[in-house]
Amino acid sequence: MQGASIAIDDLACRRGDRLLFRGLSLRLRAGEALRVVGRNGIGKSSLLRIVAGLAPPFAGKVNAEGAIGLVDERPALDPARTLGEALAFWRQIDGAGERNGDLGRLGLEALLDVPVRYLSTGQKKRAALARLLGQEAGIWLLDEPLNGLDTHAAALAEALTAEHCAAGGIALIASHQPFALPGMATLALSDYTT
Numbered sequence: 001m002q003g004a005s006i007a008i009d010d011l012a013c014r015r016g017d018r019l020l021f022r023g024l025s026l027r028l029r030a031g032e033a034l035r036v037v038g039r040n041g042i043g044k045s046s047l048l049r050i051v052a053g054l055a056p057p058f059a060g061k062v063n064a065e066g067a068i069g070l071v072d073e074r075p076a077l078d079p080a081r082t083l084g085e086a087l088a089f090w091r092q093i094d095g096a097g098e099r100n101g102d103l104g105r106l107g108l109e110a111l112l113d114v115p116v117r118y119l120s121t122g123q124k125k126r127a128a129l130a131r132l133l134g135q136e137a138g139i140w141l142l143d144e145p146l147n148g149l150d151t152h153a154a155a156l157a158e159a160l161t162a163e164h165c166a167a168g169g170i171a172l173i174a175s176h177q178p179f180a181l182p183g184m185a186t187l188a189l190s191d192y193t194t
């Protein structure tokens with residue numbers, strides 16, 4: 001995880017025929033966190049997808065050093081499998097061992113034999129966080145990470161992110177809701193709209 005970094009230079013994002021933002025440059029180094037804010041449709045998710053390499057920049061460059069874990073509204077867990085099977089599938093791909101206590105901490109131990117399609121919104125979000133932890137990625141891209149979480153789980157998501165950054169990880173967070181994280185900077189995407 002040490003050595004994770006993100007360098008964004010003069011980035012512009014276009015979706016369809018609309019230029020969403022331009023001239024965005026920033027640096028994130030090991031241990032740093034940044035919350036991206038802005039109105040609906042301004043391009044927060046699009047920015048995260050560009051950093052993840054899932055969408056191309058319209059202009060500019062992104063250089064991300066380190067493995068990337070993305071949590072958005074689509075948990076990449078097979079709805080036809082049980083939660084235990086779905087997480088085991090990713091453990092094989094990620095090549096990571098199960099971190100002791102993560103499932104218990106996330107309140108998932110009692111749900112391992114439940115098909116993913118039966119999980120509630122918040123349970124699916126907890127499961128996505130469990131998969132993220134298993135990835136052991138240096139860079140966390142969190143798109144509305146608190147959506148659907150109850151108060152206790154939201155505080156846990158904040159605490160897990162703080163632990164990630166304290167261990168040298170990076171967090172780039174798009175969130176309408178306040179996200180409590182010591183030392184986190186905020187970027188208003190409206191400063192980069194045309």
Ligand SMILES: Nc1ncnc2c1ncn2[C@@H]1O[C@H](COP(=O)(O)OP(=O)(O)OP(=O)(O)O)[C@@H](O)[C@H]1O
Binds near residue numbers: 015038040042046
């Ligand atoms: N594949 C696509 N093709 C065309 N337009 C798209 C595509 N994906 C997103 N958009 C548009 O790009 C704009 C930005 O979407 P994005 O999801 O990045 O916004 P956001 O800031 O995350 O919004 P919200 O706060 O509602 O989550 C929206 O107008 C959206 O309709």
